[in-house]
Amino acid sequence: MGKVSELSMLVDELKKCGETLIGISEELTELFSSTELEKQPIKKSAAKMKEPEPPAKKELTLEEVRAVLADKSRAGFTEQVKELLKKHGADKLSAVDPAEYKALLADAEVIGNAG
Structure with missing residues (x-):
């Protein structure tokens, strides 16, 4: 059971990394976008994924x-x-x-x- 729980932890960590990358890409898109119309939301392939907290405007x-x-x-x-x-x-x-x-x-x- 040790290997399964280790894999489960790794999958959870991978999901967190993916969510972080999505947040970063959205922030960069916002930063370099010249108009609001050019922004398009990133489609998520899995409905189960948690929605990352929107980055604070800095x-x-x-x-x-x-x-x-x-x-x-x-x-x-x-x-x-x-x-x-x-x-x-x-x-x-x-x-x-x-x-x-x-x-x-x-x-x-x-x-x-x-x-």
């Missing part, structure tokens, strides 16, 4: 915004990133008002995506 951090802008800059869009910073009232990211972070990320999303 403020964006300087580090999160810096990571996105650094990726854009490395992709060859340094000038566009500098223009965005100026548009949001600063010459460097650390001078941008944290209230502007969400709008700044929304503007940064379109860099390199325009066809």
